[in-house]
Amino acid sequence: MSHVLDDLVAVPGGGRIGLDPVIGLVPVVGDAVSAVASFWIIAEAARFRLPRVVLARMVVIASIDLLLGAIPLIGDVFDFFSKANARNLALFRRHATDPGASTADSRLFFIGLAALFIGVLWLTVRAVEWFLSLVIPVPTP
16 A cells, blocks of 8 residues: 555656655545545554554654645645655554564654644744734833
8 A cells, every 4th residue: 555655656866656646636535545545554553553652653644644735736745755654654564573663763753743843832922922012012101
């Protein structure tokens, strides 16, 4: 499934393209088909009883692919470069073949994601404060 969605055909220059960016050109339906396939890979990983942190990382990767892939044209370019299904399959293979494999990289992924979220939240608050200071001047006594 991952090969078909992400790496089906070789393109000049050494890259590969799958059906994910192609079916993503069809609004809504293409993204839904791609999402079902992505979450099927995750369901299989859950059936193999992969660690929860790894499954959560796979869900985040697939969700980001779905959300950004839904943006017309830009999302299709994102699908070409992101290879979310190939990433999830690599995680699946690693932890299915070696149940004792370290989950430290997945934990670091979530620490980085939390830091990114906090940073974006802080920047948003600062931007709103700045905007409000322009719109509503502070009275001077």
